[in-house]
Amino acid sequence: MLGTTLLAGCSEDAAAPSESLPSATSSAPTTEALPVVGPADFPVPPEARTQDTAGAEAFLRYWIDLLDRQRAIPAGQPLRDLGPDCGECLRIATNYDQAAAAGNKYVGGELTLNDVTTPRLDGDAAAFGFGIRQEAVQLVDSAGTPLDEGQPAAPNVFGGIDLLWSAAQHSWVVTSFGIG
Structure with missing residues (x-):
């Protein structure tokens, strides 16, 4: 009965639609209005650029993906840009940059959020806190020779x-x- 009632408005006898639409008013910035934050080819997505719990969680998920991406390159600047006052972020960024300068790279180490x-x-x-799985990781030289003992996989680490919300960047x- 409900389906019939809902579809009844679609009959040919229905009045013609209005020729004009109401103007759209929104206080949320459009994607085009947002400055690019993060690497140009891997920017912080719009859903992570809202100042609410959903935006904060989306930013965390982006951050984890960014860590994986930058470890594979390796390059630290995007981590510095998005964590300029974060000591651990700066330490990781420096490790990535030092590996790149020496012609080394990290093999493995992918991160997967288990829960948030x-x-x-x-x-x-x-x-907020989260549980994360980290795959085994090892630093290797350009020939693939291990340079350290590496770290084993960790299935669920806290x-x-x-x-912090940056109004200037409209991002966390x-x-x-x-x-x-």
């Missing part, structure tokens, strides 16, 4: 992240990050 707590919002700040930035 609901972000706690307090004004312009968001904080992590945490603190974010990392203020604290840690795994393990």
